[in-house]
Amino acid sequence: MADDHKPGNMHxxxxxxxxxxxxxxxxxxxxxxxxxxxFLAIFRT
Known part of the structure; x- marks a missing residue:
């Protein structure tokens, strides 16, 4: 059977x-x- 999940045990x-x-x-x-x-504000035409 798969391992049981344990909170806080994840990498x-x-x-x-x-x-x-x-x-x-x-x-x-x-x-x-x-x-x-x-730049656009300074050099706008």
Missing amino acids: VTEQEKTFAGFMTVTKWVTIFIIAILV
Whole structure:
């Protein structure tokens, strides 16, 4: 029979790495978009 589930016994290291990568990409994309908006606001015609 399969092992019984025990709360708090799951390995989440891969999930934590994936989430950290997602947050890093989100941060840099947000900074890039803000930089584009500032550039457009400064050099608009």
